Amino acid sequence: MIELTVNGATHRVDVDPATPLLYVLRNELALNGAKFGCGMGQCGACTVLVDDRPVFSCLYPVSSTAGRRVRTVEGFGTPAKPGPLQQAFIDRQAVQCGYCIAGMIVRAQALLERVAHPTEQQIREHMNPSLCRCGTHMRILDAIRAVAATGELHRAAEKGPAS
Structure with a gap:
């Protein structure tokens, strides 16, 4: 079980720690703003903020969100x-x-x-x-x-x- 904070709300998800954050946002939390574009961190369609820093969520493992604040376009x-x-x-x-x-x-x-x-x-x-x-x-x-x-x-x- 992984706990993450997205747009101020805490969520617990049962996923492999290596799962890209993008898939957790879209498939587990139904936050579909971030899009899968290239899967290689080259287009920016999947960008979210982690501790106020833009990251490519297609490459960012969900385990790296521990203790960090994630914000998506839905939070704006x-x-x-x-x-x-x-x-x-x-x-x-x-x-x-x-x-x-x-x-x-x-x-x-x-x-x-x-x-x-x-x-x-x-x-x-x-x-x-x-x-x-x-x-x-x-x-x-x-x-x-x-x-x-x-x-x-x-x-x-x-x-x-x-x-």
């Missing part, structure tokens, strides 16, 4: 009340097929929580491991810039997790 907002990045992606029509978007939002969230107002170069370098095959990169970058301009995610991160 709801369909009725999207989080700031989710809303910016909607407003700027940054979603084409939607496959990469959860990973893009998660990766951008990590940056904006850490750096209040990142430069264009910081944004592009940070987002580099995530691929959008539909070509909406410019709209994705625009959405990230819009939220970065507010500093909202950085201020929220400084306050710490909500209780």
